[in-house]
Amino acid sequence: MSRMVAPQGRAYWAVAPFAPEPPFRLYAGEGGPPVDVADARRMRAAAEKVEQHDFTLLMSVKPRPILVISTVLPPYDEVIALRLKRLNTLSDSAAERVREGTDDGLFSLPPDDFPGLELENAAIVTSMLRLPLSALDTSSELGVINQQALVSLHERVASSVGLRLDLQILRKSQELLREIGLRMDR
């Protein structure tokens, strides 16, 4: 199978996990029931008793369409992706706000650009997932957003989690200003 190198902006089916929450269901070997651990404090207490403290957690997963918003991240070939929401499950007015781009939390994915999705969808801006590339079914692509839309979506995702990009913006601006200054000196 050829290695997927450019999934950014594309939608695929993926095996997406739900974040583990207590009680933590630990796999206890074949034939036996899992061991339930009520909270994170008990997990920490157990970890302090043994040097090697990795466990196998039974957790819920769901095969679902996702939109990849990152490049493939080294060194483990992972991607950042967003879960999707079908617009037909929203009220008409809420769906219209999504299409107009006025709902910060839902990013419209036009059906023409996503022929592989049965219904019209939006990316849930706040639903970032980190997935290994192998958790994606890259044998069929569901659609792709254009670069301009991707940049806009990135801005919304950064805003949704309060990422401060001040220094990056200032550094880029300073580089540009320096470049302009150098051109003037020539």
Add this chain to the structure above:
Amino acid sequence: MKAETTSSDSVRIPTPVEGIAVRVRRYNRDRAVIMHPKDFARLEALDHIHTLIAVPDEFKISDAARTAHIESITPGEPIEDRDELRRLFP
């Protein structure tokens, strides 16, 4: 913005015209730039904007987006029946 060039030997500050910057040159290098006060105010405003863009906009989450998020992170009833799993994954 348009730019005009003048020699520093002959400079008597010309009356600045809005939208035209006058570059004062000596030995093939810009020594000064004369501009209309309104243009300078625009540059100052750009500088101010530059500091503003570094501050992220407030992210407002709608009820629809909040519900969509919660639904998307809430697992349903898992399929744990061995026979059903065997049927689904032959």
